[in-house]
Amino acid sequence: EVQLVQSGAEVRKPGESLKISCKASGYNFATYWIGWVRQMPGKGLEWMGFTFPGDSKTKYSPAFQGQVTISADKSISTAFLQWSSLKASDTAIYYCVRKPAAAAGRGWFDPWGQGTLVTVSS
Amino acid sequence: QSVLTQPPSASGTPGQRVTISCSGGSPNIGSNTVNWYQQLPGTAPKLLIYSNGQRPSGVPDRFSGSKSGTSASLAISGLQSEDEADYYCAAWDDSLNESWVFGGGTKLTVL
Numbered sequence: 315e316v317q318l319v320q321s322g323a324e325v326r327k328p329g330e331s332l333k334i335s336c337k338a339s340g341y342n343f344a345t346y347w348i349g350w351v352r353q354m355p356g357k358g359l360e361w362m363g364f365t366f367p368g369d370s371k372t373k374y375s376p377a378f379q380g381q382v383t384i385s386a387d388k389s390i391s392t393a394f395l396q397w398s399s400l401k402a403s404d405t406a407i408y409y410c411v412r413k414p415a416a417a418a419g420r421g422w423f424d425p426w427g428q429g430t431l432v433t434v435s436s
Numbered sequence: 437q438s439v440l441t442q443p444p445s446a447s448g449t450p451g452q453r454v455t456i457s458c459s460g461g462s463p464n465i466g467s468n469t470v471n472w473y474q475q476l477p478g479t480a481p482k483l484l485i486y487s488n489g490q491r492p493s494g495v496p497d498r499f500s501g502s503k504s505g506t507s508a509s510l511a512i513s514g515l516q517s518e519d520e521a522d523y524y525c526a527a528w529d530d531s532l533n534e535s536w537v538f539g540g541g542t543k544l545t546v547l
Binding site: 360373422423424428429 | 438480526528
């Protein structure tokens, strides 16, 4: 069974750094894109970006380029989403998603991780 | 303001057929396939329809999707109480700011 299991909820203060993770299992991690989708409280879904673990290629949404870093470690089949300086507006649930190997603009997101709630508050 | 436009809400009674629309433009729905996701209350989204009208294994055939021009729609027939959820359409946008874009979501209420 293909599964994406994310790290637990986090609480941070504005200005702090954070790295959350998504552990994949049940498939060849290197041959699918893996990325992140944000859902702010009571709001809709926003695609943030992907990485392709096979060659470390990344593709970011223009809205999130420079705001976060997406990476992956093939040796442990785990993807990461990282912030260097959090803002209160980063408070949201973050979902990791897998996308079939194809161009960045082809395919679909399946499965989804269970979500990681990030709360940024002073 | 989402790039793809969905009605914020929809409703129906058990057994009814409900459709949810998703309107876009040439760079997104007009040029690429559409996927639909279902988010049950308090849970992560789940793939419901991919490539305009394909159902992943395990998704009941009560759910169907279609696309025409720059619009897409999701139909749910034989509505059931467990279909009460938020539904999102998504497509790749080929414009200058290449990106996956979502609709704002439609909250489906089963009366």
